Amino acid sequence: MKFGYLDYLTVNGSINFLEIGSGKTELDEWRYFIQDKNFYLNWGLSAYPEKNKMVDNITMTFIPFDEVGQTTVFDDKEDHSDVYKKYSQYIISDKSSYSGYFQELINFDEVGSKVKNQKLKQNFLYLVDICIKYGSNKKWEYRHNYKWLYTTKQWNEVFVHD
Numbered sequence: 001m002k003f004g005y006l007d008y009l010t011v012n013g014s015i016n017f018l019e020i021g022s023g024k025t026e027l028d029e030w031r032y033f034i035q036d037k038n039f040y041l042n043w044g045l046s047a048y049p050e051k052n053k054m055v056d057n058i059t060m061t062f063i064p065f066d067e068v069g070q071t072t073v074f075d076d077k078e079d080h081s082d083v084y085k086k087y088s089q090y091i092i093s094d095k096s097s098y099s100g101y102f103q104e105l106i107n108f109d110e111v112g113s114k115v116k117n118q119k120l121k122q123n124f125l126y127l128v129d130i131c132i133k134y135g136s137n138k139k140w141e142y143r144h145n146y147k148w149l150y151t152t153k154q155w156n157e158v159f160v161h162d
Contacts, residue, residue, distance in 0.1 A: 065125035
């Protein structure tokens with residue numbers, strides 16, 4: 001058995017010094033690995049907050065594919081948590097920094113401390129609204145990014161080799 005560097009599992013990050021203080025937030029990593037009772041979600045964010053502003057939290061709302069046409073996809077900077085109450089939501093908070101690459105372990109068929117409203121289903125296609133709460137206590141704005149999540153093992157090889 002060989003041990004050593006696994007280059008296909010590395011994630012490299014960098015800081016763009018020209019963006020510091022610009023207020024730019026960019027979702028730059030999105031991969032997942034489905035298991036029988038849970039899945040690993042790797043996500044990455046490049047955040048360059050303006051002076052006296054910050055990323056407060058990130059809420060991922062899982063909209064079932066068959067309801068995508070019935071739900072508004074938002075491109076404004078407003079809070080739409082009232083519209084999304086009927087969907088599964090995963091809330092990421094209490095990070096000292098949201099810049100970087102992170103891995104979340106999310107269980108299917110469980111509503112708990114981080115998964116709100118309803119359980120996530122296996123073998124299902126979701127449109128995920130990744131909503132970044134950005135600003136200050138004086139004024140918050142909500143930045144929406146969208147990615148697909150297909151909760152089957154079909155794409156697991158892509159997770160390992162990309």
